[in-house]
């Protein structure tokens with residue numbers, strides 16, 4: 001029997017899927033990832049490689065079996081292990097069962113080549129969740145909600161009528177999209193929890209002292225409420 005799965009948001013935070021493709025696999029020649037993370041990373045990489053979210057279990061195994069064997073050279077049942085780990089991803093809600101046609105589907109955020117390149121230029125593997133979130137928000141802008149936030153909130157920073165911006169080559173203004181309550185703190189990935197900020201205020205929203213952060217959060221929530 002064949003199975004079809006689809007990737008769901010990882011831990012309720014779809015951007016983690018993106019980040020996995022930049023995690024370093026080995027440190028001083030030793031694998032640092034566990035089986036589950038390694039499998040998930042390879043699923044995402046494979047989808048990028050074939051340029052499709054739908055992939056065949058058989059093709060995945062064929063393409064990735066060497067990588068898995070290299071990951072754990074002493075494992076003598078590597079194909080069974082791959083199948084088992086896909087099961088683990090399914091059981092933990094990262095991929096889900098669709099039908100019996102032998103294909104998995106990767107859902108969620110689109111991983112575009114230019115974004116991948118940008119992400120590869122920064123190392124986020126050791127970052128705390130909030131810092132990762134900031135980096136993802138900053139480097140990955142080409143996704144639906146980010147577009148929507150700019151449509152609704154405009155291209156000027158929402159914090160205290162700030163006018164800090166500059167024009168880009170395409171004639172639009174530079175602005176960053178921000179989750180007011182960070183996803184890693186349970187904030188939602190919806191427009192009511194989004195705002196647009198200039199680069200400076202975006203950093204401030206993530207990295208200033210707790211009192212300033214809370215002040216900004218309350219200010220932005222109010223601003224957004226007025227605009228929705």
Ligand SMILES: [Zn+2]
Nearest residue numbers: 134137178179
């Ligand atoms: Zn942010």
Ligand SMILES: [Zn+2]
Nearest residue numbers: 157162198201
């Ligand atoms: Zn600003």
